[in-house]
Structures are given as structure tokens and as C-alpha cells.
Amino acid sequence: MADVLASLADIYTTIGNLLTRLFVDVLGASPELASGIIKFLGAGLLATSVLLILVFNIWFERKVMARIQDRIGPNRVGPWGIFQTVADLAKLFTKEIIIPDGADLVPFMIAPVISVMSVVLIWAVVPFAPTLIGTDLNIGALYFVAVSSLGVVSILLAGWSSNNKYALLGAFRGVAMLVSYEVPFVLALLVPVILSGSMRMGDIVRAQSIPFLVVMPVAALIFWIASVAEVGRQPFDVIEGESEIVSGYHIEYSGFAFAMFYAAEWAHGFTVCALMTVLFLGGWRGPGAEQIPTLGIVYFLGKTFLVYFFQVWTRAILPRMRIDHILSFSWKFLVPLSLVLLVLSVLADKLGQLYIPGYAVAGSFVDLLPRTALLLVVNLIVGGLAALWVAGLGRRERRRQEAALSVASIEGRAAQQAR
Amino acid sequence: MSEWAFIALLFVISAMLPMVPIVGGRLLGPHKPNEQKNSTYECGVETVGDTWVQFKVQYYIFALVFLVFDIEVVFLYPWAVAYNQLPLFGVVAGIVFIVTLAEALLYAWQKGALEWL
Numbered sequence: 001m002a003d004v005l006a007s008l009a010d011i012y013t014t015i016g017n018l019l020t021r022l023f024v025d026v027l028g029a030s031p032e033l034a035s036g037i038i039k040f041l042g043a044g045l046l047a048t049s050v051l052l053i054l055v056f057n058i059w060f061e062r063k064v065m066a067r068i069q070d071r072i073g074p075n076r077v078g079p080w081g082i083f084q085t086v087a088d089l090a091k092l093f094t095k096e097i098i099i100p101d102g103a104d105l106v107p108f109m110i111a112p113v114i115s116v117m118s119v120v121l122i123w124a125v126v127p128f129a130p131t132l133i134g135t136d137l138n139i140g141a142l143y144f145v146a147v148s149s150l151g152v153v154s155i156l157l158a159g160w161s162s163n164n165k166y167a168l169l170g171a172f173r174g175v176a177m178l179v180s181y182e183v184p185f186v187l188a189l190l191v192p193v194i195l196s197g198s199m200r201m202g203d204i205v206r207a208q209s210i211p212f213l214v215v216m217p218v219a220a221l222i223f224w225i226a227s228v229a230e231v232g233r234q235p236f237d238v239i240e241g242e243s244e245i246v247s248g249y250h251i252e253y254s255g256f257a258f259a260m261f262y263a264a265e266w267a268h269g270f271t272v273c274a275l276m277t278v279l280f281l282g283g284w285r286g287p288g289a290e291q292i293p294t295l296g297i298v299y300f301l302g303k304t305f306l307v308y309f310f311q312v313w314t315r316a317i318l319p320r321m322r323i324d325h326i327l328s329f330s331w332k333f334l335v336p337l338s339l340v341l342l343v344l345s346v347l348a349d350k351l352g353q354l355y356i357p358g359y360a361v362a363g364s365f366v367d368l369l370p371r372t373a374l375l376l377v378v379n380l381i382v383g384g385l386a387a388l389w390v391a392g393l394g395r396r397e398r399r400r401q402e403a404a405l406s407v408a409s410i411e412g413r414a415a416q417q418a419r
Numbered sequence: 420m421s422e423w424a425f426i427a428l429l430f431v432i433s434a435m436l437p438m439v440p441i442v443g444g445r446l447l448g449p450h451k452p453n454e455q456k457n458s459t460y461e462c463g464v465e466t467v468g469d470t471w472v473q474f475k476v477q478y479y480i481f482a483l484v485f486l487v488f489d490i491e492v493v494f495l496y497p498w499a500v501a502y503n504q505l506p507l508f509g510v511v512a513g514i515v516f517i518v519t520l521a522e523a524l525l526y527a528w529q530k531g532a533l534e535w536l
Contacts, residue, residue, distance in 0.1 A: 096449045096450060259440070
């Protein structure tokens with residue numbers, strides 16, 4: 001009985017051992033072949049579940065958005081409209097894939113494949129539970145930055161090969177925006193790496209006895225904004241911009257080629273939520289998750305969906321920004337802010353390590369309290385000053401516009417009286 | 420190496436996953452092209468001129484600034500991993516590197532490279 005409970009507590013290792021025994025003892029395969037087959041099964045399961053969870057996510061997003069906008073949302077297909085996405089997929093599958101005249105066929109068909117790949121590959125390093133992770137690379141953090149930037153290539157390929165001016169415009173804007181937000185994204189990603197002293201995603205989660213969101217809230221906010229921009233969601237959806245460039249780079253796609261872009265974009269939205277959870281919210285950590293690894297995935301998915309809800313929320317309430325405002329916001333605010341934050345935090349932390357007694361960089365909740373308090377103070381000061389600075393800029397700009405407006409109205413009245 | 424075997428497998432599978440429905444949709448779906456359907460979609464207006472036009476130099480400048488930053492940020496990662504073992508001198512050296520980076524940003528800013536004209 002105790003054996004069964006122990007094996008249920010770590011169900012992932014148990015299943016792995018059972019499969020190994022099945023292949024080696026029953027079917028007579030060599031251990032290397034068995035581990036290869038298990039890896040293959042795991043990769044297949046991971047890739048399909050990333051895409052299958054979209055069926056739920058798209059329904060979830062439409063339903064939440066509808067409620068925020070005081071509508072009902074999908075409610076016809078199945079209970080609460082939960083099979084709406086399935087119906088949409090069935091419709092898309094029976095549609096013709098149109099290849100427009102003048103399109104460059106090879107990049108045109110490769111682009112949707114690359115866009116899905118760039119998202120699915122990220123999940124290889126996401127830890128779901130202490131014993132459940134695709135592969136715990138020692139350069140995990142760098143790996144997912146490298147892989148997710150493949151998405152930029154797919155956008156540029158799709159925009160360029162479509163032979164359509166709207167698609168080209170969308171691709172140009174997209175590339176300018178995505179590369180601009182890559183910089184604050186990568187700078188904010190340095191923070192978990194510094195705090196945990198490792199690029200291994202499993203180690204980053206294990207170092208979070210106190211979630212890094214509490215230790216470095218400003219870095220978490222920068223990472224969040226940059227990752228929403230990386231996905232290209234509202235308020236950063238200039239890549240698509242339905243009302244100005246009629247959905248941008250995938251305007252000429254139809255049928256399942258279009259569905260793949262759509263799926264990749266939605267999956268990317270969910271993926272950055274998972275990354276946010278792993279890097280700043282403690283991933284699978286929760287009461288009892290260390291002892292019972294099976295619970296880890298519950299905490300992980302719970303936190304990820306909470307973050308996803310926030311993403312849908314921002315998406316529903318914010319209007320689209322203009323491309324020059326978006327780029328200025330990245331280069332003139334987020335990048336300087338993350339540089340200043342990085343410098344001040346590492347300096348304060350290193351001085352704390354050297355001069356404050358009882359200052360630990362790893363350990364349990366209580367051990368980490370001095371470091372958390374110090375870095376939290378630094379963060380609040382930097383964040384507060386940045387907020388005051390932006391508020392001052394905004395006030396000055398508003399005064400300038402009001403002054404210009406009143407001068408214009410006085411001149412207008414004078415001109416009317418002269419007539 | 421066995422760590423990367425999983426990624427190689429996932430690479431192949433994630434390429435197959437979108438390819439199969441696209442090829443399947445192409446084979447199973449209707450295929451009736453005509454001149455109107457295959458023309459470039461610009462909201463019903465006849466398209467004028469070449470699509471592959473010259474683009475604003477500003478995109479290129481942003482890409483250049485990005486390239487400088489991204490490469491220099493990659494150098495910060497080994498420093499970040501070793502951070503807990505570094506003495507104060509090592510941290511200050513890293514900060515000098517970041518300040519140099521910030522100075523490059525200020526230079527580009529002052530030169531007007533970050534303005535969208």
C-alpha cells in the first residue's frame with residue numbers, strides 16, 4: 001500500500017519506469033532504444049498537448065473577452081459553447097488553401113510551419129513538475145530566447161512571400177517591434193538568472209522559495225510587458241491591425257495554412273504565460289509539491305491560467321498603440337529602466353552579501369528574507385522614480401497641447417470677428 | 420548529448436504537426452482556382468505597382484541598434500550565472516560593461532536614431 005502511494009506521489013517517474021520495463025523486459029529492446037522510444041513518446045505528447053490545449057484556450061479567451069465587453073460570447077456548440085473551437089477547426093479544414101498569383105510558393109508554405117515550430121520548441125525546457133520536464137538544458141533560458149526569435153523569421157517570410165502590400169507592411173512593423181522588445185525581454189530575463197545563479201529552468205524554479213515576483217516586481221513587470229509585445233497582442237497588435245492593414249502578414253492565407261498562424265499566435269500567448277510562471281511565480285512550487293511531485297502540474301497550470309486571464313484582460317481593455325509610440329516606449333523607457341534596475345540591484349545585492357550578516361542567496365523562505373527585503377526596496381525606489389518621471393513627462397505634454405489648443409482657439413475667434 | 424536528443428525529436432515532431440494538416444487540407448479541401456480568387460487581396464481595389472518596394476531606412480536603423488544590444492546582452496549571461504561567486508570587483512566590472520551599453524543607447528538616442536520619421 002505504501003509502495004503504491006509512493007509511486008502515485010511521483011507518477012511521472014513511475015510511468016517512465018513502467019514503460020522502460022515494458023520495452024526492455026517484455027519486448028526485449030535494449031535500454032538505449034527504450035529511452036529513445038520514451039523520449040519520442042514524450043516529445044509527441046508534449047507537442048500535441050501544446051496544440052490541443054488551444055481548443056480550450058481559444059474558447060476561454062473568447063468567453064472572458066465577451067464577458068468584459070458585456071456580451072455572452074460563444075454559447076451554441078455544446079454546453080456554454082465549449083466546442084465552438086472544434087466547429088471552427090472543422091470548418092477551416094474543409095476550406096480551400098488559396099495560393100495567390102505572384103506568391104513565392106516555398107517560403108509561403110514554410111512560414112506557417114516555422115511559426116508553429118518556434119512556439120512548440122519553447123516547451124521543451126518548461127518544467128511542469130519537479131520530475132516532469134522535457135529536457136533540463138543547462139542553458140535553458142538562452143535556448144528559449146533563441147527559439148522564440150524564430151517567430152520573427154516566419155512573420156518576415158509570410159509578409160514578403162505573399163505578394164501583398166498589407167502583408168509586407170505588417171511584416172515590417174512586426175519585425176521592427178519584435179526586435180525592439182527583444183532587448184528589454186532579454187534584460188529582464190537576466191534577473192531570474194542572476195537571482196538563481198543558473199540558466200537551468202529547473203534550478204530557477206527550485207531557487208524560488210520566495211517567488212521572484214516579490215523579490216523583483218519591476219523586472220517582472222518589464223518582462224510581462226515585453227512578452228505581451230513579443231506575442232503581438234493588444235495593445236501591441238500593429239502586426240495584424242485588422243482595422244488598418246486587414247490582419248497584416250497572414251492576409252493571403254486561408255484554410256489550415258491560416259489556422260496554423262492562428263494556432264501559433266494563441267499558443268505563443270499561452271507560452272509566455274507559462275514562462276512568466278516559471279521565471280517569476282515559482283513554477284510548480286506550492287504547498288506539498290516538493291514531497292508529492294504529482295501535484296506540481298496542478299500548481300503550474302493554475303498559475304499559468306491566472307497569468308493568461310490577466311493577458312486576456314489587458315487585451316480586452318486596451319486600445320492599439322501607434323508604431324512610433326510602441327518603439328519609443330521600448331527604447332526610451334523600458335530599456336533604460338531595465339539597465340538602471342539591473343545595475344542598482346546587483347550592486348545593492350553584492351554589497352548586502354559582503355556586509356550584511358545573515359544574508360543568504362539560497363535556502364528556505366526565512367533564509368531569503370533579508371535579500372528579498374533589500375531588493376524589494378531597490379525595486380520600489382527605481383519603479384517609483386520611473387513612474388514619477390513618466391507622470392511628469394505626461395503632464396508637461398498635456399500642458400503644451402492645451403496651450404497650443406487655446407492659442408489656436410483665440411486665433412480662430414479673432415479671425416471670425418475680423419470676418 | 421542525450422539532453423539534445425529530445426530537442427531533435429521535438430524539432431521533427433513540431434515540424435510534422437503543422438505540415439500534416441496543411442498538406443491534408445490541400446489534398447482534401449476544394450481546389451478551384453480562378454483569376455479573381457487568386458488576385459492579390461487589397462479590399463477589392465485593383466492593386467497598383469510592384470509589391471516588393473523599397474522600405475523606410477528607419478527599420479534598418481532599429482535593426483542595427485537591436486543587433487548591437489542583443490549581442491552585448493548575450494555576453495552578460497555568463498556573468499549573470501557566475502554572479503553569486505563573483506567578488507565585488509567582478510560585479511563592478513560587469514556594471515562598467517552595462518554602463519558602456521547604456522552610453523551606446525544614449526549616443527543613438529542623441530543622434531536621433533530612435534526617432535520614427
